[in-house]
Amino acid sequence: MNVFLNKWYKNHALVYKVLLFLLTTLFIVYLFPKTGKFRYSFEKSKPWQSENLYAPFNFAIKKSQKEIDSEKVEIRNQSPVYFELSEGIGDEVLINYSEIFNQVFTDSTPYNIEKPALYKKGKLLVIDLYKTGILDLDYNYDDDRSVILATSNKVEKELEYGRLHELSELRQLVENNLNTGLSADVKNKMVSIFFDVIKPNISLNKSLSKQALEEALSRISLTRGHIEKEQLIISKGQVVEEDQYVILSSLKSEYESQVWNSTNYNWVLLAYTLLVALALLMLLLFLRKYRFEVFLNNTKVTFIFFNVALMILLTTLVINYNSQYIYVVPLCILPLVLKAFFDARLGLFAHVLTVLLLGFIVPNSYEYMFLQIIAGMVTILTVSELYKRANLFISVGQITIIYIIAYFAFFVIHEGQLTGIKLETFGLFILCGLATLFVQPLIYIYEKIFGLVSDVSLLELSDTNTKLLKELSNKAPGTFHHSLNVANLAEAAANEIGANAMLIRVGALYHDIGKMNNPTYFTENQSTGINPHDELSNKESAKIIIDHVIKGIEIAKKHNLPDRVIDFIRSHHGTSMVYYFYMKEKAENEDVDINDFTYPGPKPFSKETAILMMCDSVEAASKSLKEPTSTKINDFVENIINKQMENKQFLNANITFKEIQSIKKVLKHKLANIYHLRIEYPE
Structure with a gap:
């Protein structure tokens, strides 16, 4: 058990990468549409x-x-249209009509017409209306x-529907039925009676x-006709007519639906x-071979895989909604973000690997991949110093222009004309x-979530008006x-050597x-001529000097x-x-513990820290x-840096001897300028 735990502890970073690799792979495959790919484009x-295309199986032609x-x-x-007919309302209306x-009408012979005849005429009209029925509303x-x-x-x-009566027609029906020899007063009274008694049924x-x-x-049929197996669908060079x-669209749809059937679903998956x-493995191998410091950092590897998966997720969601909007997905954010935190x-x-993966699911995959890869290259080549807002706007404008030009070219190639361009x-x-x-804002969010640092944050930290640097200037000028x-x-x-100048x-x-805690114990802050180390032992003085590293780390984390x-x-x-x-203590006491006078480290592990x-x-x-000259400065710089090299301080840093020589040259030149050295002309 202990052996297993020891192996797990030693290889936990590698195990994490394997799990991350597997989970990302499964997540991306899950996002892919559960259909096959038709091998032909048309x-x-x-x-x-x-070549000549023959039907691989029987299939129906879809409408x-x-x-x-x-x-x-x-x-x-x-x-x-179904209507509800209420029974009994006609009989009820006849009774109400009679009453x-x-x-x-109380007179026996009102207005030159006999009352029974007028009553009968109205009754027949009621019966006629309810033979078909009266609508409660006009349904148009x-x-x-x-x-x-x-x-x-x-x-x-x-x-x-035209045989049914609507309430809006009631007046016209009554007047047309009672228009023979009746006065206007009688008609109005009859119309009034009908409006009082008639009810929709x-x-x-x-x-x-x-x-x-x-x-x-x-019951609508989604197909019209069918194609038999081995039937010629289209010949090579033949124009694809309506x-x-x-037929080809029907075959494509049928083929894709048949590929992911229960028989071979697992094989396609x-x-x-x-x-x-394979694509994600290439990404890991690239990190291991060319960006080993990134490969060793699980947080950074997780960040890269997360962004790749996020771009695929966004694109998949858009395709599922409407594939016409696929170019709205800002895929160039991926190279922008990775360049901001790592390198171009x-x-x-x-970016290229992500586009290759998306080629499985996007329509017109070649056109899409060409556009996105070109746009990614333009992004990498044009964006520099992302912390400058103008640079980002200029780069985005260039990316948009490249998209438009490439799409225009593809459209002309496909259509052979400009008419119909969308x-x-x-x-x-x-x-x-x-x-x-x-x-x-996305870079800012990533900085907070993943603890990464971009040039934008470095620019903010380099401002000498920040709270911490102001405190340093006040306490330890x-x-x-x-x-x-x-x-x-x-x-x-x-x-000079192409390192990260902003970071350094x-x-x-x-x-x-860390020197803010005890500023007067460091010579650059001793303006009065009094040295507090005179009252301390050599060991205590060394501890205060060494502790400024530990104190500095504590202050940095606090801020x-x-x-x-x-x-x-x-x-x-x-x-x-x-x-x-150390030399003072050694002069006084031969039995000196060198660890009491040594910084805890670690040694520099990058070009910048070196x-x-x-x-x-x-x-x-x-x-x-004292009285610096060019010769003194040259020897001075050589001695200090050579001593650091002899002590193997740069052993863990990926810095070459040639780069160290270039750094020496820069330091000599800068110090000569600081001390205003001039060429000594002969007298």
Whole structure:
């Protein structure tokens, strides 16, 4: 058990990477559409570029969406409408009619017409109205629309909607029926009686009507005809006309649905998994070979895999919603983010792999991959100094222009003309460019979540008006001035060998913040001529000097400085000795523990931290130069840096001897300028 735990502890970083690799692979495969890929590409009115195509199996020819929509409209216009017929209302209306009629007409011979005859005429009209029925509302159906009347006893009869009576027609019906020899007063009274007694007995049954419509729509056939196996579909070079296009689209749909059946689902799934795993493995191998410091950091590896998976997730969601909006996804955010935190080469490599993975699921995959890879290259080549807002806007504008130019070229190649070009697609590219601007707040979010540092944060930290640097300048002005000088030297050296100048400048500004606790114990802050070390033992003095590294780390963490900056505080003295107090103690006592006078380390482990150690030592020691000359400065720089090399302080840093020689040259030149050395002309 202990052996297993020891192995787990030693290899836990590698185990984590394997788990991350597997989970990312499975997640991406899960996002992929659960259909196969039709091996041929085709376009309407374009020649068929592949070999003669024969039907691989029997399949039905599917109707186009336009045909199906047209059939649906026709069915909606012809589907019968169900109405509820209430029984007994006609008899009730006749009784009410008789009562009200006798109340209104009391004379036996009113207005030159006999009362029984007038009554009978009205009664016949009531009976006629309720033979078909009276609607409760005007439903505005066509007169020839089929209507089915259903009673509570489920007795149904079918007739045309135009035969039903609407309440809005009641006055006209009464007047037309009673217009023979009646005075206007009699007509008005009869109309008034009818409005009082007539009640609608027909109402729309929405549930039955909807059910009937749905049943009719469900019977729509989605196919028209079929193709037999081995039947020739299209010949090589033949233009894809409307009929061939429909057949090819049907074959593509049928083929993709058949690929992922229960028989070979697992095999297709395995194939996708292998391809995705291969792409992600290439990314891991790239990190291991060319970005080993990133590969060793599990947080950074997780960050890279997370961004790749995020871009695939966003693209998949857009495709599932509407593939026409695929170019709205700001895929160029990926190389922008990776370049901001790492470098351009890693950003481009991850971007290309992501685009290759998306080629499995996007329509017109070649066109999409070409556009996105070119856009990624433009992003890498044009974006520099991302912390400058103008640079980002200029780069986004260039990316958008590249999208538009490439799409325009593809359209002309496909169509052979400009007519029919979709201006909406250009609008999508502009939206994509605007969405790319979200990279600035996204970088800030990533910094907080993953603890990474970008040039934007470094620029903020390099401001000498920050709270911590102001505190340093107030408590330890000499140290602050020393830090500024070291920052200038280190930045120049970094630019000379291609290191991260912004990072090293920030590291130099903060590397000695631990001296704020006891500023007077450091010579650069001793303005009164009194040295407090005179009252301490050599061991105590060495401890105070060494502790400024530990105190600096504590202060940095308290003020939430990034780990990359804290690395400079931790390693700027490496495992060197406090040589002055060590030699004093050795002169007094031969039995000296060298560990009491040695910094805890670690040694510098990058070009930037190695440069800071050189510049810090040279700048601090240069204060002791008396009557400096070019020769003295040359020997001075050589001695300090050569001694650090002899003590193997740069053993863990990926810095070459040639780069160290270049740094020496820069330091000599800078110190000569600081001390205003001039060429000595002969007298």
